[in-house]
Amino acid sequence: MTSRLASAERAPAHSEEPAPGSPGSAPPAARPWYRALLSWMDHRTHLLMVIPGVGLLLAMVAYPVGFNVWNSFTDRNLSFPTSEWVGLANYERVLTDAAFFSAITRTLVWTFSSVAGQLLLGFIGAVALQAVRRGQGPLRLGLIIPWAFPSIVLAYSWKFMLDPIVGVVNDVSMRVGLIDQPVAWLGNEATAMPAVVAMNIWFGFPFMMVALLAGLQTIPVEHYESARVDGANFWQELRHITLPGLRHVIGALIVLRSIWVFNNFDFVYLTTGGGPIRVTETLPVYAFQIGWTNYDIGRMAAVSVAMLGVLVIIIAVYLKVLRVDKED
């Protein structure tokens, strides 16, 4: 037991310098310059701890964003070796291009329709799946399968299904009498955007469903039992228990999915290329056309900065409406 007591004694100081004013301490001698540096660093160890994280953040986020903003003020073009500072010329050109504002409108339609559809279907799926007592795991797994495929596979599968000549959608729709003749779903200006939105809803709703299902399972069962004792019906439970209980999850899902869908490029480009006659040309497709067809990196950077501005506004409105940031 003595050894245990000994271990509880205060460990001797390991500082190489004697404590100032301690008995027997020698008068301070001239300190070499590096000791001052070491001492300075010694008192800022916490900064050392932070440096890797900050460095990583700067390298991964701040540098690309900063470089992009810098490019937006130049006439950088990959086909030419030099670039010059052009001030706001790229922004002026973008903001006077009617196609840019049309692309904003289409992007808002694409984003809001997709997220709303995904949320609605995801919510219905989650509520339905929660009621399933057996086989919930396989069902959940089965519904999330779309996420296992690369977007190019999904895009071409949908393109094939919606093909006006060999597509199954037209075939089935004609057999059941929904349409009289084949429809070029992706080639018609009235149906192209709804078609790609439908595809995106199909792709995204399982993610919503799984997240909402997890949220549903955190709501205490006692709340529902109490409500039923008080005579609440399904809709009243939904309105007063389920939706308030999922508020945080729904808020986070809407914000996250809006950012992802807003920036989505591959689904639209691989299915319609932004056509026909630009009715599906969203901002990412518009930016791609500028940047990677003409190598006009400066103008593409200006578009992407403008996109960031639009996205920030959308998210700010979301947060205001949902008041996620003011919740306890």
Place this chain on the structure above:
Amino acid sequence: MTHSVNAPSMSRPISRPMSRRGFMRGVLGTAAGAGALGALSACGDDGGSSSSSDGDSGRLVFWHNYTQEARVNFMRDVADRFEESHPDTTVEIEVVPFPQFPTKWPAAQAAGNLPDVTTVLPTVAVSMWQAGALHPMEPVLEELGGTSAFSPGLLDRSAMYEDQHILLPHYVHNRLLAHRTDILSEAGVSLSERPSWDEVLSAAQATTKEPDQFGWMLKLSASDTGGGYLLWMLTRSADGKFFDADGTAMLDTPEVKRATEFLVELGRTASGPGQVNYNINDNFSLINAGTTVLAEVSGAEIGIAAVDAPDIADKLATTFMPTDVQPGHQMGAVSLALPKGNNPSLAQEFAAFLYAEENYVPFLHTIPLFMFPALASANSPEFFDEPTIAKYETTAQQTLTGVEEGSPPGFEDGPNPYAGPVFNSHVIEQMLQNVLVGGADVDSALATANQTVQATLDDISSRLG
């Protein structure tokens, strides 16, 4: 009690707090050690990018776009033999499909990682040259025996830019009009070898049986250059052009208007729904399924059909593209270029080696009818005796005639910096969609497109000075 006796000694290191200075020492010591190790390893590592002083050994990076197994294996075999004849040389091959290439080379240039040799399309090569990413090919050309080593006029139409050969064609091909002979016969229609516009339009209309068979299904997707290339071929057929050598847009000329009207008529009367979504790559399935009776193809589609769908291939025949005052040839030249990599002298040797007798024709034969000779000496019985090529000799001869008479799209006046951006902007596909789907009239659609093209050309001209 043994446990209680041992416990303090075991916990002792934990109970001693680490001083901040000790921590700092540890961190600085680790950093210094890592730095020393890094320096040592760098001394022993060639970094994969060093070049030998004599240029005869080292690491050579070769990008090619040949994705098919037969061509991938052949290129590896060529590289292995090059390594054998050049001791201490390593040839690293990276397959870079053409759709990835336009975004990959600028990133590689920015990172200082350009390959030493690459395959490239002429329009992209001009952009690379403008950006200072290419060495001239003159040393390789001299090694091969000068311009006469290539098919007559080929280099002027595809490789000569700013008085330098910025690329050398590796192989060539040409667009032809393929047709299903069985369906044309059923409709009682035939096509001459140089069919006129009217002849083609009549055949396409006669073989259209909606809703699942169309005379000529157009491919006008805005994510593809198929629509632009097709209109350019028809415009060339009418002896017109999209822009002149000085960078003036010419979409408002009568020749372009006539070609556009012909294409619109085809689109309205002999093409089908979905034409604004199809890409050139859909050609093979559209022909095989009988969805389209006519299609603009290269020999490649015939060659692939001969292997994958011989029954269909037996029913395919080709003519030249529709003729107005001349056939609208669109020559393709998949070429070799020398980016500013790390081993330029070895790169020149390797590029020349790809044209060596033992490599060249055997490479063209890896996928018969896919590739046609750019080298004059390879235009020989050795090439034509391959069984599939011999079977489709007419297609092969039409291709080589087209190569002699045609040019890459937009290069009718020789390589220029305008063609790539004009076709890549998809302004032609947008214009055709405006007419066929949006109901715009041809004149106004062409006027709008002409303004857009002129703005693109002006941008380029201003940068060129």
